[in-house]
Amino acid sequence: MDSKDRQILRALQQDGRMANLELAERVSLSPSPCLRRLRNLEASGAIRGFHADVDRAAYGLPILAFVQIRLERHSDEIVRQFEARISTLAEVLECYMLTGGTDYFLKVVVSGLDAYEDFIRHRIHTIGGIGSIDTSFVYGTVKRSGVFPRID
Known part of the structure:
Protein backbone atom coordinates (compact mmCIF):
# COMPACT_ATOMS: atom_id res chain seq x y z
CA MET A 1 0.00 0.00 0.00
CA GLY A 45 -9.41 -6.71 1.94
CA ALA A 46 -8.05 -3.28 2.91
CA ILE A 47 -11.63 -2.05 2.43
CA ARG A 48 -13.92 -4.46 4.26
CA GLY A 49 -17.19 -2.79 3.33
CA PHE A 50 -19.23 0.38 3.52
CA HIS A 51 -21.81 1.26 6.15
CA ALA A 52 -24.01 4.05 7.45
CA ASP A 53 -22.91 5.80 10.65
CA VAL A 54 -26.23 5.66 12.55
CA ASP A 55 -26.97 7.67 15.69
CA ARG A 56 -27.57 5.02 18.36
CA ALA A 57 -29.93 7.21 20.42
CA ALA A 58 -32.07 8.01 17.38
CA TYR A 59 -32.16 4.26 16.66
CA GLY A 60 -33.39 3.61 20.22
CA LEU A 61 -30.17 2.51 21.93
CA PRO A 62 -29.09 5.53 23.99
CA ILE A 63 -27.06 3.59 26.57
CA LEU A 64 -23.43 2.88 25.67
CA ALA A 65 -21.38 0.87 28.12
CA PHE A 66 -17.82 -0.37 28.16
CA VAL A 67 -17.62 -3.69 29.96
CA GLN A 68 -14.40 -5.22 31.23
CA ILE A 69 -14.52 -8.96 31.83
CA ARG A 70 -11.99 -11.14 33.59
CA LEU A 71 -12.29 -14.90 33.29
CA GLU A 72 -11.93 -17.23 36.29
CA ARG A 73 -9.52 -19.46 34.38
CA HIS A 74 -7.98 -19.41 30.93
CA SER A 75 -8.56 -22.97 29.84
CA ASP A 76 -9.16 -23.53 26.14
CA GLU A 77 -12.72 -24.65 26.87
CA ILE A 78 -13.65 -21.55 28.92
CA VAL A 79 -12.07 -19.16 26.42
CA ARG A 80 -13.75 -20.86 23.43
CA GLN A 81 -17.12 -20.94 25.20
CA PHE A 82 -16.89 -17.28 26.21
CA GLU A 83 -15.82 -16.06 22.76
CA ALA A 84 -18.44 -18.16 20.97
CA ARG A 85 -21.26 -16.84 23.17
CA ILE A 86 -20.12 -13.21 23.06
CA SER A 87 -20.00 -13.31 19.27
CA THR A 88 -23.73 -14.15 19.19
CA LEU A 89 -24.88 -11.23 21.37
CA ALA A 90 -26.29 -8.40 19.26
CA GLU A 91 -25.83 -5.88 22.10
CA VAL A 92 -22.06 -6.39 21.90
CA LEU A 93 -20.84 -4.19 19.06
CA GLU A 94 -17.16 -4.89 19.65
CA CYS A 95 -15.15 -7.29 21.79
CA TYR A 96 -11.39 -7.07 22.26
CA MET A 97 -8.95 -9.44 23.97
CA LEU A 98 -6.57 -7.53 26.22
CA THR A 99 -3.32 -7.92 28.08
CA GLY A 100 -3.15 -6.99 31.75
CA GLY A 101 -5.75 -7.46 34.46
CA THR A 102 -8.76 -7.47 32.14
CA ASP A 103 -9.23 -10.28 29.64
CA TYR A 104 -11.96 -8.77 27.42
CA PHE A 105 -13.24 -5.28 26.69
CA LEU A 106 -16.77 -5.04 25.28
CA LYS A 107 -18.59 -2.13 23.68
CA VAL A 108 -22.28 -2.66 24.48
CA VAL A 109 -25.42 -0.75 23.47
CA VAL A 110 -28.85 -1.13 25.08
CA SER A 111 -32.14 0.75 25.22
CA GLY A 112 -32.01 1.54 28.95
CA LEU A 113 -30.67 0.53 32.35
CA ASP A 114 -33.32 -2.17 32.73
CA ALA A 115 -32.22 -3.63 29.41
CA TYR A 116 -28.60 -3.53 30.59
CA GLU A 117 -29.50 -5.37 33.79
CA ASP A 118 -31.33 -7.99 31.74
CA PHE A 119 -28.35 -8.27 29.39
CA ILE A 120 -25.94 -8.90 32.27
CA ARG A 121 -28.21 -11.24 34.25
CA HIS A 122 -29.58 -13.33 31.40
CA ARG A 123 -26.97 -13.12 28.65
CA ILE A 124 -23.57 -12.58 30.30
CA HIS A 125 -23.93 -14.39 33.65
CA THR A 126 -25.21 -17.50 31.87
CA ILE A 127 -21.96 -17.86 29.94
CA GLY A 128 -20.03 -19.24 32.91
CA GLY A 129 -16.34 -19.02 33.67
CA ILE A 130 -16.47 -15.27 34.33
CA GLY A 131 -14.50 -14.05 37.34
CA SER A 132 -15.49 -10.39 37.30
CA ILE A 133 -17.46 -7.81 35.34
CA ASP A 134 -16.74 -4.08 35.55
CA THR A 135 -19.01 -1.66 33.69
CA SER A 136 -18.49 1.99 32.79
CA PHE A 137 -21.43 3.91 31.31
CA VAL A 138 -20.74 6.65 28.77
CA TYR A 139 -22.35 9.97 29.65
CA GLY A 140 -20.63 12.06 27.00
CA THR A 141 -18.36 11.85 24.00
CA VAL A 142 -15.26 14.00 23.72
CA LYS A 143 -14.00 12.60 20.42
CA ARG A 144 -15.20 9.92 18.05
CA SER A 145 -13.55 9.32 14.71
CA GLY A 146 -13.40 6.57 12.16
CA VAL A 147 -10.57 8.21 10.22
CA PHE A 148 -7.06 6.85 10.71
CA PRO A 149 -4.19 9.31 11.26
CA ARG A 150 -1.80 9.99 8.40
CA ILE A 151 1.35 7.88 8.41
CA ASP A 152 3.06 9.05 5.23
Whole structure:
Protein backbone atom coordinates (compact mmCIF):
# COMPACT_ATOMS: atom_id res chain seq x y z
CA MET A 1 0.00 0.00 0.00
CA ASP A 2 1.42 3.35 -0.97
CA SER A 3 0.61 6.90 0.10
CA LYS A 4 -1.95 7.37 -2.70
CA ASP A 5 -3.85 4.28 -1.51
CA ARG A 6 -3.82 5.72 2.03
CA GLN A 7 -5.17 9.03 0.69
CA ILE A 8 -8.02 7.12 -0.95
CA LEU A 9 -8.76 5.23 2.27
CA ARG A 10 -8.73 8.39 4.41
CA ALA A 11 -11.04 10.18 1.97
CA LEU A 12 -13.47 7.23 2.04
CA GLN A 13 -13.34 7.07 5.84
CA GLN A 14 -14.45 10.71 5.84
CA ASP A 15 -17.20 10.14 3.25
CA GLY A 16 -17.91 6.61 2.09
CA ARG A 17 -20.64 7.76 -0.33
CA MET A 18 -18.27 9.92 -2.34
CA ALA A 19 -18.52 9.37 -6.10
CA ASN A 20 -15.40 8.15 -7.88
CA LEU A 21 -15.03 11.46 -9.75
CA GLU A 22 -14.96 13.43 -6.49
CA LEU A 23 -12.63 10.88 -4.90
CA ALA A 24 -10.26 11.10 -7.85
CA GLU A 25 -10.20 14.91 -7.60
CA ARG A 26 -9.60 14.81 -3.86
CA VAL A 27 -6.57 12.50 -4.20
CA SER A 28 -5.26 14.10 -7.43
CA LEU A 29 -5.79 11.14 -9.75
CA SER A 30 -7.75 10.74 -12.94
CA PRO A 31 -10.97 8.70 -12.51
CA SER A 32 -9.81 5.45 -14.18
CA PRO A 33 -6.65 4.91 -12.09
CA CYS A 34 -8.56 5.96 -8.98
CA LEU A 35 -11.28 3.40 -9.64
CA ARG A 36 -8.65 0.73 -10.37
CA ARG A 37 -6.93 1.47 -7.04
CA LEU A 38 -10.28 1.41 -5.24
CA ARG A 39 -11.14 -2.00 -6.71
CA ASN A 40 -7.69 -3.32 -5.73
CA LEU A 41 -8.16 -2.05 -2.17
CA GLU A 42 -11.52 -3.83 -2.00
CA ALA A 43 -10.11 -7.06 -3.49
CA SER A 44 -7.15 -7.08 -1.09
CA GLY A 45 -9.41 -6.71 1.94
CA ALA A 46 -8.05 -3.28 2.91
CA ILE A 47 -11.63 -2.05 2.43
CA ARG A 48 -13.92 -4.46 4.26
CA GLY A 49 -17.19 -2.79 3.33
CA PHE A 50 -19.23 0.38 3.52
CA HIS A 51 -21.81 1.26 6.15
CA ALA A 52 -24.01 4.05 7.45
CA ASP A 53 -22.91 5.80 10.65
CA VAL A 54 -26.23 5.66 12.55
CA ASP A 55 -26.97 7.67 15.69
CA ARG A 56 -27.57 5.02 18.36
CA ALA A 57 -29.93 7.21 20.42
CA ALA A 58 -32.07 8.01 17.38
CA TYR A 59 -32.16 4.26 16.66
CA GLY A 60 -33.39 3.61 20.22
CA LEU A 61 -30.17 2.51 21.93
CA PRO A 62 -29.09 5.53 23.99
CA ILE A 63 -27.06 3.59 26.57
CA LEU A 64 -23.43 2.88 25.67
CA ALA A 65 -21.38 0.87 28.12
CA PHE A 66 -17.82 -0.37 28.16
CA VAL A 67 -17.62 -3.69 29.96
CA GLN A 68 -14.40 -5.22 31.23
CA ILE A 69 -14.52 -8.96 31.83
CA ARG A 70 -11.99 -11.14 33.59
CA LEU A 71 -12.29 -14.90 33.29
CA GLU A 72 -11.93 -17.23 36.29
CA ARG A 73 -9.52 -19.46 34.38
CA HIS A 74 -7.98 -19.41 30.93
CA SER A 75 -8.56 -22.97 29.84
CA ASP A 76 -9.16 -23.53 26.14
CA GLU A 77 -12.72 -24.65 26.87
CA ILE A 78 -13.65 -21.55 28.92
CA VAL A 79 -12.07 -19.16 26.42
CA ARG A 80 -13.75 -20.86 23.43
CA GLN A 81 -17.12 -20.94 25.20
CA PHE A 82 -16.89 -17.28 26.21
CA GLU A 83 -15.82 -16.06 22.76
CA ALA A 84 -18.44 -18.16 20.97
CA ARG A 85 -21.26 -16.84 23.17
CA ILE A 86 -20.12 -13.21 23.06
CA SER A 87 -20.00 -13.31 19.27
CA THR A 88 -23.73 -14.15 19.19
CA LEU A 89 -24.88 -11.23 21.37
CA ALA A 90 -26.29 -8.40 19.26
CA GLU A 91 -25.83 -5.88 22.10
CA VAL A 92 -22.06 -6.39 21.90
CA LEU A 93 -20.84 -4.19 19.06
CA GLU A 94 -17.16 -4.89 19.65
CA CYS A 95 -15.15 -7.29 21.79
CA TYR A 96 -11.39 -7.07 22.26
CA MET A 97 -8.95 -9.44 23.97
CA LEU A 98 -6.57 -7.53 26.22
CA THR A 99 -3.32 -7.92 28.08
CA GLY A 100 -3.15 -6.99 31.75
CA GLY A 101 -5.75 -7.46 34.46
CA THR A 102 -8.76 -7.47 32.14
CA ASP A 103 -9.23 -10.28 29.64
CA TYR A 104 -11.96 -8.77 27.42
CA PHE A 105 -13.24 -5.28 26.69
CA LEU A 106 -16.77 -5.04 25.28
CA LYS A 107 -18.59 -2.13 23.68
CA VAL A 108 -22.28 -2.66 24.48
CA VAL A 109 -25.42 -0.75 23.47
CA VAL A 110 -28.85 -1.13 25.08
CA SER A 111 -32.14 0.75 25.22
CA GLY A 112 -32.01 1.54 28.95
CA LEU A 113 -30.67 0.53 32.35
CA ASP A 114 -33.32 -2.17 32.73
CA ALA A 115 -32.22 -3.63 29.41
CA TYR A 116 -28.60 -3.53 30.59
CA GLU A 117 -29.50 -5.37 33.79
CA ASP A 118 -31.33 -7.99 31.74
CA PHE A 119 -28.35 -8.27 29.39
CA ILE A 120 -25.94 -8.90 32.27
CA ARG A 121 -28.21 -11.24 34.25
CA HIS A 122 -29.58 -13.33 31.40
CA ARG A 123 -26.97 -13.12 28.65
CA ILE A 124 -23.57 -12.58 30.30
CA HIS A 125 -23.93 -14.39 33.65
CA THR A 126 -25.21 -17.50 31.87
CA ILE A 127 -21.96 -17.86 29.94
CA GLY A 128 -20.03 -19.24 32.91
CA GLY A 129 -16.34 -19.02 33.67
CA ILE A 130 -16.47 -15.27 34.33
CA GLY A 131 -14.50 -14.05 37.34
CA SER A 132 -15.49 -10.39 37.30
CA ILE A 133 -17.46 -7.81 35.34
CA ASP A 134 -16.74 -4.08 35.55
CA THR A 135 -19.01 -1.66 33.69
CA SER A 136 -18.49 1.99 32.79
CA PHE A 137 -21.43 3.91 31.31
CA VAL A 138 -20.74 6.65 28.77
CA TYR A 139 -22.35 9.97 29.65
CA GLY A 140 -20.63 12.06 27.00
CA THR A 141 -18.36 11.85 24.00
CA VAL A 142 -15.26 14.00 23.72
CA LYS A 143 -14.00 12.60 20.42
CA ARG A 144 -15.20 9.92 18.05
CA SER A 145 -13.55 9.32 14.71
CA GLY A 146 -13.40 6.57 12.16
CA VAL A 147 -10.57 8.21 10.22
CA PHE A 148 -7.06 6.85 10.71
CA PRO A 149 -4.19 9.31 11.26
CA ARG A 150 -1.80 9.99 8.40
CA ILE A 151 1.35 7.88 8.41
CA ASP A 152 3.06 9.05 5.23
